[in-house]
Amino acid sequence: MKPTFTLQHIGINGKDRxxxxxxxxxxxNIFDLELRTEKKGSxxxxxxxxxxxxxxxxxHGHIAFYTPDMDxxxxxxxxxxxxxxHASAKRNEDGxxxxxxxxxxxxxxxxxxxxx
Numbered sequence: 001m002k003p004t005f006t007l008q009h010i011g012i013n014g015k016d017r018x019x020x021x022x023x024x025x026x027x028x029n030i031f032d033l034e035l036r037t038e039k040k041g042s043x044x045x046x047x048x049x050x051x052x053x054x055x056x057x058x059x060h061g062h063i064a065f066y067t068p069d070m071d072x073x074x075x076x077x078x079x080x081x082x083x084x085x086h087a088s089a090k091r092n093e094d095g096x097x098x099x100x101x102x103x104x105x106x107x108x109x110x111x112x113x114x115x116x
Contacts, residue, residue, distance in 0.1 A: 003073040008064040008114055011042070011050040020051035057088070057101055058110030070097045070115040077102070 014020035021037050024045040028035040033046030042050045052061060067073040074084055074097070083103030090099040102111040 001072075003067055003069055003076050005065045005067050005073065005113075008066040009044070009048050009050050010109075011052055011056060011058075011062040011064065011112070013055045013058065013061045014051045014053060017043075017053035020053040023051040024049055056110075057112070058105055059108035062101070062110040062112045063106075064112040064114050066114050068115065070100070070113065073113055074100065 012023055014023050021043050024037065024043045025035060027033060027045035027049045031045070033049070035043075035045060037043040042052055044050050050061075050064075056062060078084060085101045085103045088099075088101040089097045092098055096115075098114065098116045100113050102113075105111070
């Protein structure tokens with residue numbers, strides 16, 4: 001059975017935290033998105049634009065896809081010949097993967113799979 005993939009957000013690489021806040025502030029102002037800069041992690045404009053403080057994965061950033069069944073998604077993509085960067089996996093305490101990247105970029109963007 002084919003797993004489900006849903007576009008979650010686009011992460012844009014910024015130079016530093018100040019640059020990241022500037023990026024999401026622009027998106028927030030243009031599209032009337034909720035500005036979320038108060039947390040320690042990456043700032044967001046709404047839920048769709050993340051700006052990385054310093055270069056994250058990908059030349060330009062990353063495109064995140066949510067999948068409800070990470071194991072099935074990884075197996076499905078590998079069966080299609082898509083290389084997975086297993087070293088990038090972030091795991092829950094139970095060992096299950098909640099973040100992983102594809103090996104190759106597309107148009108300068110890393111492709112992130114998330115399940116959280």
